Amino acid sequence: MNRRQVLLTAPLGVAALGGAAFWTMLRGMQRGTFDPRGVPSPITGQPVPHFDLPAQAPGQGFTSAELAQGKPVLLNFFASWCVPCVQEHPALLALAKSGMPIWAIAYKDPEDKAAQFIQRHGDPYQRIGRDTPGRVAIDFGLSGVPESFLVDGGGVVRWHWPGPLDASVIQDRLQPAWRALG
Amino acid sequence: MIPELGHFALALACALSFAQAILPIYGAWRRDERLIAAAPGLACGQLLALGVSAFCLVWSNVVDDFSVLNVAENSNSLKPLLYKITGSWGNHEGSIILWALILALCGGAVAGFGRNLPGALRARVIGVLGASSAGFLLFSLLTSNPFTRLWPAPIDGRDMNPLLQDPGLAFHPPMLYAGYVGFAVPFAFAIAALLEGRVDASWGRWVRPWTLASWCLLTCGIALGSWWAYYELGWGGFWFWDPVENASLLPWLTGTALLHSAIVVEKREALKIWTVLLAIATFSLSLSGTFLVRSGILNSVHAFANDPARGVFILGLLGVVIGGSLLLFAIRAPALSAGGIFAPVSREGALVLNNVLLCSIAAVVITGTMYPLFSDLILHDKLSVGAPFFNATVIPLAVPVFAAMTIGPVMPWKRAALLPALLRIWWAALIAVMVGLIALTKAPVLPALAFGGAAWMIAGAAADIVERIRLFRLPAGNSMARLRGLPIAAFGAAIAHAGLGVTVAGIAGMSLARQQVVLVHPGEQIQAAGLTWALDSLTDRTGPNYNERVANIRVIRPGEPDLEMHPSRRAFTTQTVTTTEAAIHTTGFADIYAVLGEERDGAAVMRLHYNPMAPWIWLGGLVMAIGGGLSLADRRLRVGAPARKTVPLGVSA
Amino acid sequence: MTRKGRRWAIVLVCGVGLGSATALSLLAFSSDMVFFVAPSDLAANGQPGRSLRLGGLVEAGSVHRVSEGGEPVAHFRVTDGKASVDVSYTGILPDLFREGQGVVTLGTLRPDGTFRASEVLAKHDETYMPKDVADALKKAGMWDPTKGPPPPAATWNAMATRTAG
Incomplete structure (x- = not known):
């Protein structure tokens, strides 16, 4: 190959590099590891913030210390006024059935509304705390409801998903993260 | 029934586009006259099928068929008819159909107007266009079908984003897409030339009108988009260096370079390989820009719903189109014959400088747009690049373009000297200096320089015409005769160059804009942005599908009647979204611009602007497009070069 | 030659x-590069004067609007759970700006440790959320057709509006 040919192949090389980079970005976006518009979540890899939440019927409240008692837990923020939460609910019920412990925090929701929500849609939760003022949510750096955090036995957040959990999120992201915790 | 017909027509168009891609190119390769002759028919057939499909989509929107998912998601029975029609392409699925339809129109135009192209060349061009159509139609059918049904059908639809319910934006996408997609034709010519292994003056002559037409549409599209952002987003700015805006600017920059380098191919048979590369790059940038936005990689203030899964398909498509064409380029371009030779200081030299600078600007814009993504991907650093970066890089590179674009046209081909060229337009320089000095008395240094530059471009464009007709150096009658004999394209070029000057003047004026955020009580009078404003009252008003809070304000001007303005905030009933409707009063030399914000304790927060020269920004865009359109009307562009026997080639703009 | x-x-x-x-x-x-920082980054090592993008949540109860010299100024605190920063902003706040909601502000840190914003974007305004909204609607018929039009966009955007007081 002479110099001229090398020079004329250069555009192809540049395009290929760009294509490879975009491919990586897209894969990352699908896996949730890359989010070009996201605000970095400071909590992944950190211990859960300290809190002590009152009970939300029909469940029992909990503290941050109780979250860290040796077993991994899926922590789910929800609210009765949030439409995607309704959409997510069947997936949570299925997860609970498959044996995953799910604890919940009702976010900025009147107690009776949240109770009605669980009564109507089913109860996948082992414990339910009530965060009516939304303080704990701020400590968690919540960006919206629903949002779910995978907390390991030591009380450290290992994975988080802003938005509803659906079949593909559960299969491609939650399950691998869950298995990684053993 | 109608949506099913549309779906069927879409599938039919897809099948036809595959035939259009394969048969003519194979025929041109095997020299099979029947297959070559089939090309125009296939292109027209695809256009017809897609036209039916697009009509069905518009129909579904107009009759409020909410059993169609796309209509249910994006329309609403209360929406005015105009937006029901334009809403058909205001969403992802519909815009793909629009995109494909314009591509099919290009194919149809080549079939219709290209009767005098050599048969094999035309077959190849149509084939390449068919191949790109095939990709998009497949994309539409497999991932973004606009005719998907929804059952049970909701009683009413979710409505369109209110920001998009605006006449400016209704026509912005078709214009912009026509510009983007139009560059598919020069691209197809470039691929055909690579397949044939031949680029010559007549190739340059065929490519130019298509490039020019797309360039005009893209210019209009960008100007319209910028104008929309100015009055609808209510931020008072005209260009935000937003990724979506940059995505439209990039093909404009390389397209402008292509327009100029094609002249060199046509006149001097030089820069051939470069022009082919530019044609490929321009279309590639059109494609990647739009579709990177769709995939959600680039985010923006005015984004479509996006989806990484769709992105993978798009990336694959881009890989085939861009990767394939660049691979072909790498293999075949070395075989193209070397170009003519010219001195660095000459018309060609000036055009090379123009190309280098435009491409450098494009490169820094790409860098600024992409760098945050790459830094996030590789360094895991979240950062953003905003207007300061682009201003610091683009402006210094644009200044030499502005300087050279006036000198270039008065330089002769092949070999020139700088000094005589400058002497010929000395009076343009004088006007520029005077305008700059006058501006300096009222404005800071940089805007004054910009005003001088704008005057340089506008006067220089006039100087080019004056120079060509030897005005004042020959008797007036001779000059008039020369004027009549001057090709329309010469006027077109001068007008387009002057248009850029108008835009630059507008931007310079906008840099002097004054704005102020104030808290006003009804009945109060305040001083803001150099004007006296009075807020008379705040009232409520009901529109067809929104409720509106209107501020009734007056601008009190000494010696002139008061100016009434009514900025408002609209709350759309079906989507709890509010939009800000800026009130704008334009005098031609300045805009008075008022935005109503929130209300607290009976007082209204308002942002009041005084934007000198603002209308000139978009006026300049229009003038540029008119210049381009005039050049299109030039007979010379339609008469074939003697090297290959060709006759009229026109363009539908 | x-x-x-x-x-x-x-x-x-x-x-x-x-x-x-x-x-x-x-x-x-x-x-001219604008880095994205969280309030805790600013608390740790904030350099005054540099243009920054500050992201976090608007602390509940921290928003108060005042008029300074005829100009409306909004003061609020942005937090990431570990630290919070006082932010002041002159201008029109986005429609979806609310307490307890994510925001991104563009501005500079002042020597006194407060952040002066020149631009405030509500993280959940319609320009930020279309993906989730679209996905949710894709699951289609999600809204109950007998109840008429689908839920308004603002309620899809999670925390935005109908919070219990």
């Missing part, structure tokens, strides 16, 4: 063009 000389002239023009483009970009990168 020889053919070779002319070719070199073109190479030179290209070199100067691209070279100055590179130089300008690098120069602008070193001064």
Whole structure:
């Protein structure tokens, strides 16, 4: 190959590099590891913030210390006024059935509304705390409801998903993260 | 029934586009006259099928068929008819159909107007266009079908984003897409030339009108988009260096370079390989820009719903189109014959400088747009690049373009000297200096320089015409005769160059804009942005599908009647979204611009602007497009070069 | 001029063009890059004067609007759970700006440790959320057709509106 040919192949090389980079970005976006518009979540890899939440019927409240008692837990923020939460609910019920412990925090929701929500849609939760003022949510750096955090036995957040959990999120992201915790 | 017909027509168009891609190119390769002759028919057939499909989509929107998912998601029975029609392409699925339809129109135009192209060349061009159509139609059918049904059908639809319910934006996408997609034709010519292994003056002559037409549409599209952002987003700015805006600017920059380098191919048979590369790059940038936005990689203030899964398909498509064409380029371009030779200081030299600078600007814009993504991907650093970066890089590179674009046209081909060229337009320089000095008395240094530059471009464009007709150096009658004999394209070029000057003047004026955020009580009078404003009252008003809070304000001007303005905030009933409707009063030399914000304790927060020269920004865009359109009307562009026997080639703009 | 000389002239023009483009970009990168920071980053090592994007949640109860010299100024605190920063902003707040909601602000840190914002974007305004909304609607018929139109966009955007007081 002479110099001229090398020079004329250069555009192809540049395009290929760009294509490879975009491919990586897209894969990352699908896996949730890359989010070009996201605000970095400071909590992944950190211990859960300290809190002590009152009970939300029909469940029992909990503290941050109780979250860290040796077993991994899926922590789910929800609210009765949030439409995607309704959409997510069947997936949570299925997860609970498959044996995953799910604890919940009702976010900025009147107690009776949240109770009605669980009564109507089913109860996948082992414990339910009530965060009516939304303080704990701020400590968690919540960006919206629903949002779910995978907390390991030591009380450290290992994975988080802003938005509803659906079949593909559960299969491609939650399950691998869950298995990684053993 | 109608949506099913549309779906069927879409599938039919897809099948036809595959035939259009394969048969003519194979025929041109095997020299099979029947297959070559089939090309125009296939292109027209695809256009017809897609036209039916697009009509069905518009129909579904107009009759409020909410059993169609796309209509249910994006329309609403209360929406005015105009937006029901334009809403058909205001969403992802519909815009793909629009995109494909314009591509099919290009194919149809080549079939219709290209009767005098050599048969094999035309077959190849149509084939390449068919191949790109095939990709998009497949994309539409497999991932973004606009005719998907929804059952049970909701009683009413979710409505369109209110920001998009605006006449400016209704026509912005078709214009912009026509510009983007139009560059598919020069691209197809470039691929055909690579397949044939031949680029010559007549190739340059065929490519130019298509490039020019797309360039005009893209210019209009960008100007319209910028104008929309100015009055609808209510931020008072005209260009935000937003990724979506940059995505439209990039093909404009390389397209402008292509327009100029094609002249060199046509006149001097030089820069051939470069022009082919530019044609490929321009279309590639059109494609990647739009579709990177769709995939959600680039985010923006005015984004479509996006989806990484769709992105993978798009990336694959881009890989085939861009990767394939660049691979072909790498293999075949070395075989193209070397170009003519010219001195660095000459018309060609000036055009090379123009190309280098435009491409450098494009490169820094790409860098600024992409760098945050790459830094996030590789360094895991979240950062953003905003207007300061682009201003610091683009402006210094644009200044030499502005300087050279006036000198270039008065330089002769092949070999020139700088000094005589400058002497010929000395009076343009004088006007520029005077305008700059006058501006300096009222404005800071940089805007004054910009005003001088704008005057340089506008006067220089006039100087080019004056120079060509030897005005004042020959008797007036001779000059008039020369004027009549001057090709329309010469006027077109001068007008387009002057248009850029108008835009630059507008931007310079906008840099002097004054704005102020104030808290006003009804009945109060305040001083803001150099004007006296009075807020008379705040009232409520009901529109067809929104409720509106209107501020009734007056601008009190000494010696002139008061100016009434009514900025408002609209709350759309079906989507709890509010939009800000800026009130704008334009005098031609300045805009008075008022935005109503929130209300607290009976007082209204308002942002009041005084934007000198603002209308000139978009006026300049229009003038540029008119210049381009005039050049299109030039007979010379339609008469074939003697090297290959060709006759009229026109363009539908 | 020889053919070779002319070719070199073109190479030179290209070199100067691209070279100055590179130089300008690098120069602008070193001064005009806007980094994304969280309040805890600012607390740890905030450099006053640099243009920054500050992201976090608007602390509940922290928003108060005042009028300073005829100009409306909004004061609020942005937090990431570990630290919070006082932010002041003169201008029109986005429609979906609310307490307890994510925001991104663009501005500079002042020597007194407060953040002066020149631009405030509500993280959940419609320009930020279309993906989730679209996905949710894709699951289709999600809204109950007998109840008429689908839920308004603001309620899809999670925390935005109908919070219990």
